[in-house]
Structures are given as C-alpha cells and as structure tokens.
Amino acid sequence: MTTTELSASAIEMAPQSSSKSGGAYLLIGPAVVWMTLFLVVPMAMIVYVSFWTQTTFKIESTLTLASWRTFFASDTYLSSLWTTIRIWLTVLAATFFVGYPTALFVGLFVKNKTLQTALLVLCVIPFWTSFLIRVVAWRPMLGKEGAINILLMKAGIIHQPIEALLFTELSVVIGMTQIYVVFMVGPIAFMLGRIDPNILEAARDLGAGFWRVLRKIIFPLSLPGVVVGAIFVTVMVLGEFATSAALSGRKVNLLGNIIVTQVGSLKWALASVVGVILTTIMAIVIAGLLLVVDLKKEL
Amino acid sequence: MAEVPVLRLEGLTKLFGERAALDNVSFSVNSGEYVSLLGPSGSGKTVLLRAIAGFETLQSGRVLLKGKDVTSRPPYLRDIGFVFQNFALFPHLSVFDNVAFGPRNGAQPTPEHEARARTLEMLELVGLKGFEDRAVHQISGGQKQRVALARTLVIRPELVLLDEPLGALDANLRLRMRGELRRIREQLGIPFLHVTGSETEALAMGDRLIVLDSGKMSQFGRPSDIYDRPANPNVARFLNCYNVFDGSIEGESFRTAYGSFPLGQRVASAQPAYAVRYDRLKPDGGEAGLPAAYVASEYLGSSIVHFFETPDGKVIELEHHLSNGPPDSYSPGQTYRLAWNADDGIAFG
Numbered sequence: 001m002t003t004t005e006l007s008a009s010a011i012e013m014a015p016q017s018s019s020k021s022g023g024a025y026l027l028i029g030p031a032v033v034w035m036t037l038f039l040v041v042p043m044a045m046i047v048y049v050s051f052w053t054q055t056t057f058k059i060e061s062t063l064t065l066a067s068w069r070t071f072f073a074s075d076t077y078l079s080s081l082w083t084t085i086r087i088w089l090t091v092l093a094a095t096f097f098v099g100y101p102t103a104l105f106v107g108l109f110v111k112n113k114t115l116q117t118a119l120l121v122l123c124v125i126p127f128w129t130s131f132l133i134r135v136v137a138w139r140p141m142l143g144k145e146g147a148i149n150i151l152l153m154k155a156g157i158i159h160q161p162i163e164a165l166l167f168t169e170l171s172v173v174i175g176m177t178q179i180y181v182v183f184m185v186g187p188i189a190f191m192l193g194r195i196d197p198n199i200l201e202a203a204r205d206l207g208a209g210f211w212r213v214l215r216k217i218i219f220p221l222s223l224p225g226v227v228v229g230a231i232f233v234t235v236m237v238l239g240e241f242a243t244s245a246a247l248s249g250r251k252v253n254l255l256g257n258i259i260v261t262q263v264g265s266l267k268w269a270l271a272s273v274v275g276v277i278l279t280t281i282m283a284i285v286i287a288g289l290l291l292v293v294d295l296k297k298e299l
Numbered sequence: 300m301a302e303v304p305v306l307r308l309e310g311l312t313k314l315f316g317e318r319a320a321l322d323n324v325s326f327s328v329n330s331g332e333y334v335s336l337l338g339p340s341g342s343g344k345t346v347l348l349r350a351i352a353g354f355e356t357l358q359s360g361r362v363l364l365k366g367k368d369v370t371s372r373p374p375y376l377r378d379i380g381f382v383f384q385n386f387a388l389f390p391h392l393s394v395f396d397n398v399a400f401g402p403r404n405g406a407q408p409t410p411e412h413e414a415r416a417r418t419l420e421m422l423e424l425v426g427l428k429g430f431e432d433r434a435v436h437q438i439s440g441g442q443k444q445r446v447a448l449a450r451t452l453v454i455r456p457e458l459v460l461l462d463e464p465l466g467a468l469d470a471n472l473r474l475r476m477r478g479e480l481r482r483i484r485e486q487l488g489i490p491f492l493h494v495t496g497s498e499t500e501a502l503a504m505g506d507r508l509i510v511l512d513s514g515k516m517s518q519f520g521r522p523s524d525i526y527d528r529p530a531n532p533n534v535a536r537f538l539n540c541y542n543v544f545d546g547s548i549e550g551e552s553f554r555t556a557y558g559s560f561p562l563g564q565r566v567a568s569a570q571p572a573y574a575v576r577y578d579r580l581k582p583d584g585g586e587a588g589l590p591a592a593y594v595a596s597e598y599l600g601s602s603i604v605h606f607f608e609t610p611d612g613k614v615i616e617l618e619h620h621l622s623n624g625p626p627d628s629y630s631p632g633q634t635y636r637l638a639w640n641a642d643d644g645i646a647f648g
Contacts, residue, residue, distance in 0.1 A: 198387035201354055204374045205381040206454055207405030216404055220391045 043279070050272035059268050067269040071277070077258065081277070084254045087172060087244075088237045094177040095233050096226065099184030103225070106185070107192030108218070120189060123182040131179075135246045138175045142166040142247075167249035175247045180236055184229035191225030192218070227293045234285050238278055303366040304329050305490050306351065306458050311360035313346055313514075320346045322514040324360070328458065328490050333481070335505030335522075336494045339537060343514040344494045348460045351492070352381045364457055376406055380456035380489075384463040386447040388435040394446055395431035398422060401454035421453040424483060441472045445479075452487060459484075461493045465500065477504060498538050502526060510534050528564070532572035532647050541574040541645075542615050548648040557589040557609055563644030571648035575639050577604065577618035582627050585638025591615045593629035605629060607637060 053062040071077045106119045126134055141147050142165040149161040164170055195218065203213045241256030250257075255278050262271035304327035313321040320343045328334050338344040349355045351362055353374035362370045369377050389397050398421055402414035409417070422428055425445040430438060435446065444464065451459055464480070465473040477500065484491050495501050501508055502522040510517040510525065518530040529535040536543050546555035553560045553573045560573055575587075591607035594614075603626045607615040615637060619626045629635060 196385070196387060198383045198385060199389060201352075201374070202381065202383060202387040202450075203389070203400065203404070205352055205377075205379070206401035206450065207375045207407075208400070209375055209406070212404045216400070217389060 046272045046275050046279075049268055050276050052269045052272075054267060054269035059266075067273045070270060071273050076253075077274075080253045080255055080258055083169075083252060084238065084256075084278075085281075087169065087176070087252070087254065088234065090173050091176045091180065091237050092230060092233055094173060095181045095184040095229070098177060099181045099229065100188060100226070102181075103185045103188035103192055103222075104214075104218070107189035107222075108195070116189075116193065120186065123185055126179070126182075132242060132246070134179060135175055135243050138171065138178075138247055139166065142171050142174065166247070167251060169248065169252050171247040172244045172252050175243045176237055176240065179243065180233045183232035183236065184226075187228040187232070188222055188225035191222045195221050224293045224295055227289045227295070230289055231286055234289075235282060238282050238285075302330065304363075305332075305365060306492070307363040307366075308351070309361040309363070311347065311350060311362070312358045313343075313350060313355060314358050319514045321350065321357075321360075324511075324514070324516055326509060326516065326519055328492055330490055331488050332490045333484055333504060333506045334490070334492050334509060335501035335507070336492060336509045336511060337498060337501035337537070338494075338496065338511035340496055341513075342511045344496075344511050345462055346514075347511065348381070348462050348492070348494050351458075352379050352460055353377050378454075378457045380451035380454060380459040382447050382451050382459065382461045382464050384466050386443045386467070388443060388446055388450070390435060392435070393431065394427060394433045394435060394438065395422070397435060397446055398449045398453055401450060405454055417453055418449075421449040424452070424486065425449045425479075440468050441476060444468060444476060448480075448483065452483070452489070456489065459489055459491050461491060463495055464493065465495070473500075480504070498540075510537065512537070528566065528645070529574065530566065531568040532570050532574065535572070535574040535645070535647075540577050540618075542577065542580070544573045544613075545571075546573055547571045548646060553644075553646045553648075556611065557613075560587040560644055560646075561641040562646045563587075563641050564646065566645055566647050568647035571646075574645045574647065575643055577616045578602070578620060579639045579643040580615070580617040580637050581639065582617070582629075582635055583638060586641040587644055588636045588638030589615075590634050590636050592634045593631055595631070596626075596629075607635065 049059075050067060051063045051065065052067075053060045053064045054067060102123075106116055110116045110119060129137075139146070143149070144161045144163055144166065146166065148165060149158075152158045153161065165174075199221075200213055200217060203217045208216065239256055240254055241260050244252045244254045244257055245260075255274050259271045259274050259278075262268075262274065306328040308327070309325050311321050311324040312319065322343075324347060336344050336347065346355060350357055353369070353372060357370065360370070361368055364378065374381075389400065392400065395418060399414050399418040402409040402417055403411070419428075419431075422431060425448055427442060427445050427449065430442065435443065438446070444467075448464075461480075465476055468476060480491070480493075481504065493501075493504055495504075502525075505522055507520065508522045508525050509519045510530075512533050517534045518525050525534065526538060526540070529538060529541070532543050535541040544553075544555040544557065544560075546553055548554075548562065548571060549559070551562060553562055553571075555573060589609065591609045594606045594608050596606065597604045601622070602618050602620045605617045605619065605626075607617065609615065617637060
C-alpha cells in the first residue's frame with residue numbers, strides 16, 4: 001500500500017522536477033552562448049592557427065608543424081619559457097611569504113570586523129590607479145638615482161648605488177609581487193576569518209604553542225585560500241608582459257612579451273604556438289593546485 | 300593536615316568596561332570532586348571557566364593549581380583541560396588525530412608509539428573504538444561530544460573544565476551523556492568543573508554546586524543543601540522550584556501583597572523575599588496560604604504541576620508527586636486556597 005503510494009507519487013513528481021531543471025538550464029543559456037562565442041571558439045582557433053603556414057608576409061591555412069619546430073629549436077624562445085617559469089615561481093613564493101603573514105594579521109589577529117574590512121580595502125587602494133602607472137612608478141623608486149638608493153646612501157648603509165635594483169629580473173619580481181600580492185592576501189584572509197576561534201583555543205589548551213598551532217591547525221585550514229590565491233597569481237603572472245617590459249628595460253622576455261612581439265609583426269602562427277604553450281602550462285598548474293585541496297568541500 | 304586543593308581561586312575579578320563579569324570569586328575544587336557551576340546566561344560562568352583555563356586576563360585575583368600560582372601562565376602551560384560547548388573539534392583531522400593532537404603537540408613531547416597507545420586507550424574509554432578513521436563531520440553530535448572529551452582527557456590534565464557540555468545535544472542524549480560523564484570521571488579520578496544553565500543538570504551531576512549570579516558567587520554547597528535552603532531569593536528563583544513573593548518582614552510574619560505568612564525558616568539576605576517550594580503547596584489545610592485561580596496543568600510523568608494565578612497575574616505553581624496519590628482535580632477559573640505548613644516557608648531578610 002505504502003509502496004504503491006510512494007511509486008505513484010514518484011511518477012507524478014518526475015516530470016515536474018525535470019521541467020524544473022529544464023527551466024534552470026535556461027538560466028545559464030546566455031553565459032554558455034557568450035563563453036562559446038568569445039572563449040571556446042577563439043581558443044580552438046588559436047590551436048588551429050598554430051598549425052598554419054606562415055610566410056614573411058602572409059599566413060595560409062595549410063597545416064604544418066613549422067611554427068612548433070621553430071619555437072622548440074630556438075634558444076631565445078626556450079630561454080624565455082624558462083624565464084617565465086622562473087619568474088612565475090619566484091613571484092608565487094614572494095606573494096606567499098609577503099601575503100600570508102599579512103593575511104594572518106588581518107584575518108586572525110584583527111578581531112574587529114570593520115577594521116578587518118578597512119584593512120582589506122587598504123590593500124586594494126593601488127588598484128585605483130591604472131596598471132601602467134603602478135608599474136612605471138617603480139622606476140623612480142628602484143633606479144640608480146631612485147628613492148631607495150638615495151635613502152640607503154643617506155643612511156650610510158651603502159656608498160655606491162645598487163644598480164641591480166632596476167632593469168633586472170629582480171625589479172620585475174619586485175613590481176609583480178607588489179601588484180599581485182593582494183590576490184594572495186584576499187582568499188587567505190577570507191579562509192582565516194572563517195576559523196572558529198574556539199578551535200585555536202582548544203589547540204592551545206591541549207598544550208600547543210603558537211608555532212604548533214600555526215603549523216598544525218591554522219595553515220591546513222587556510223590551505224584552500226592559499227590554493228585560490230596561487231591560482232589567481234599564476235594566471236596573472238603567466239600572462240604578464242607589461243611589467244617585464246617596463247621594469248626590465250626589455251632584458252627580461254616572458255612568453256607574454258614574445259606573443260606581443262610576434263603579433264606586432266603579424267606572425268600569427270608563432271604567436272599562437274606560444275599562446276597554446278602558455279595556456280597548457282596554466283591548465284596543468286591549476287589542475288595540480290586543485291589536486292592539493294578539495295575546493296568542493298569549502299564551497 | 301588538609302590536602303592541597305587541585306584548584307583554588309582567590310578573589311577573581313574581571314571587568315568588561317565598567318561592568319564586572321566576575322566579582323571577587325573564590326572557591327576551591329578538591330581532587331576527585333565533581334563541581335557544577337550553575338548560573339543564568341550572562342552570570343559570568345563561561346568567563347569564569349575561560350579565566351581558569353587562561354583565555355581571559357583578570358583585573359585581580361589568583362588561580363592556583365595544586366598550590367602553584369598559574370595566573371600568568373598561558374593556556375598551553377596550565378595542565379587544565381577545556382571541553383568547549385560547540386566541541387571545537389579540528390575539522391581537518393580524523394577522530395584519531397583529533398584525540399592524538401594533545402600528546403603529539405603538547406608542551407612535553409610524547410613518543411609517537413605512546414601517543415598512539417594513549418589515544419586508542421582513551422577512544423576505548425569513551426566508547427569510540429572503531430571510529431578512529433572517521434572524519435569529524437561524519438559522526439553524530441553525541442560522538443563529537445565523546446571525541447571532545449577524549450581529546451581533553453588524553454593529555455591527563457589536573458582538572459577538566461566543561462562549558463555547557465551537554466547544551467548542544469538533544470534531550471535523550473543529554474541524559475545518557477550525564478551518566479557517561481560521571482562514569483568516565485569516576486574511572487579517571489580527575490576533578491570536573493561543569494558549567495551549566497540547567498538547574499536539573501547541575502543538581503544531578505555535582506558533588507558540590509556553585510551558584511553564580513551577576514559575576515558573584517551566591518552559594519556554594521551540596522546540591523541538597525542548596526535545593527532545600529537557597530541562600531537568597533535569586534538562587535531560589537533560579538532553581539526553578541520555588542514560588543517567590545516580594546515583601547518585607549514585619550515582626551513575626553512576612554507581609555506580601557497576598558497576605559501575611561508566618562516566618563518559618565529564616566535566612567539572612569540583603570533582599571527580603573518569601574519562598575515556598577512548588578511541591579510543598581497543597582490545596583487545603585496548612586498554617587499559611589493564599590487564594591489563586593486555577594489555570595492549567597502539566598503532566599511530567601512522576602509528578603504533575605498545576606498552575607494558578609493570583610488576581611494581579613502572578614503565577615503560582617503547585618507540584619503534586621504522583622507517588623502521593625492521584626492528583627486533585629480543579630476547574631479552570633475557579634479560586635482555591637493554596638496552603639503550606641509554616642515550617643516549609645523560607646523568609647529571606
């Protein structure tokens with residue numbers, strides 16, 4: 001009796017629920033159309049174009065591996081690939097080591113929610129100026145006669161200006177770290193703010209000192225924030241070209257700079273090759289980071 | 300020579316701005332004792348517990364553990380266990396790793412094999428053998444409570460503080476955990492200080508009972524003494540088993556808005572009031588009494604509570620234990636004289 005009733009109601013329910021989810025699918029329709037037209041199709045095009053035949057003045061849709069061979073046979077391109085990876089890892093580490101303590105302070109030690117928000121807004125203030133101004137502003141800071149050298153010399157710490165500060169890999173790393181550190185601080189501070197203070201008190205009550213609590217409780221619980229922050233920084237640094245152009249005096253060539261140069265000289269096929277390589281690296285890194293933490297659990 | 304109490308509090312005072320959350324609180328807990336700390340919400344009972352554990356800084360007063368002053372020690376060097384109301388389990392660790400956290404990360408390092416052995420032993424004691432690998436979000440509320448308890452007990456603290464440990468459990472489980480708590484404590488012999496807002500829980504659990512009111516200690520004694528002879532009208536109100544009347548002592552009687560009652564027992568108190576237990580009221584006889592209209596009854600299983608109302612709206616409760624015979628029947632709206640023996644009344648003042 002009960003079973004029949006149940007199955008009867010299940011049959012009644014079924015079409016209703018399927019029509020409901022059909023309506024729900026309509027909701028993401030515009031987004032799907034938009035993303036297909038302006039993301040999926042262009043990306044497929046880039047992969048396709050990377051196999052086209054490039055001559056000095058024109059490009060033909062005859063398929064060839066020539067551009068791929070050019071990339072992997074050239075020391076310039078390969079060294080730019082390694083430079084990109086090196087700078088990305090350095091900036092990732094720098095944003096983490098600068099960002100984590102900041103996030104720890106804002107997310108955990110500032111108890112007042114208003115002050116917490118105010119401090120996070122403070123981190124975003126540099127974004128009120130344009131990206132290029134933020135980058136170029138580093139020149140008078142880092143230059144041979146820049147603010148840092150003047151201060152250090154006035155203080156008597158150095159006698160010769162440090163020339164390595166500007167137009168080197170170091171200046172690119174400094175610039176990028178400053179620009180992107182906030183994308184590390186935000187997600188970490190958010191995760192830290194969600195930790196129940198009682199949990200930290202419980203750990204201390206069980207005999208754990210500050211470093212133990214940080215290592216065994218706070219860090220593991222903030223890991224999803226670190227992963228999200230790392231994804232943000234990775235995506236932005238791997239695609240960078242402006243900071244390296246402005247702060248390295250064109251000495252540091254990232255894959256992004258290569259794309260800009262190639263597109264500038266209408267070498268679409270080679271630019272596409274670099275684009276595909278860059279996108280692949282990003283995809284691998286993001287997939288790897290997502291393996292570290294089960295983000296589904298946090299949402 | 301008297302033994303040194305495990306915990307001794309001397310004049311604990313904690314101010315939040317102008318308001319005193321703790322006002323000169325002093326008492327001691329002896330080894331093997333189960334002390335209940337009862338107070339309404341906002342009475343400062345949680346602050347007191349947190350101050351003992353070291354989570355709150357005090358304006359004045361000393362906390363002594365086994366005779367040693369630990370007032371300025373941080374929580375992780377105090378050897379005091381704390382069981383949080385919301386359990387505060389580490390969400391990223393398994394049941395086993397939660398319990399093993401103390402031995403593994405404590406102030407004195409424990410070898411891993413010993414940490415494991417102690418953890419297993421403790422999980423068995425609280426009845427969680429076989430749950431070692433579960434994540435803490437995969438177990439029930441009662442099991443979480445046991446994990447929290449095991450996690451605290453495994454570090455072998457001198458004293459365990461429990462902050463409303465049963466508050467997050469449903470009524471059925473609460474009764475079972477009461478028995479469990481007692482059994483575990485007796486097995487280990489560690490003194491427990493149990494904070495609760497429930498008078499039945501406090502009376503049932505404690506060898507001794509402390510009543511806290513607005514940051515001050517109102518009474519400290521055996522549960523039966525406190526139940527039979529509350530120290531002041533607030534304690535009587537909070538025990539939830541007394542009808543309390545305002546008024547004043549005039550000669551040999553206590554004068555209230557409902558008439559004058561013979562003094563009965565006298566308890567010195569700054570606040571004058573007259574109290575008589577629900578279960579000492581009866582519908583006739585007695586040397587003292589007042590008229591009130593019957594409203595409704597509540598059946599509690601072993602007893603029945605009848606609610607009456609005085610003309611000015613004060614609710615009077617009469618509890619009838621069913622072992623004393625079937626309950627009387629009353630008609631709603633009709634006025635009865637509720638009476639009691641003079642000896643059963645308590646006159647504060």
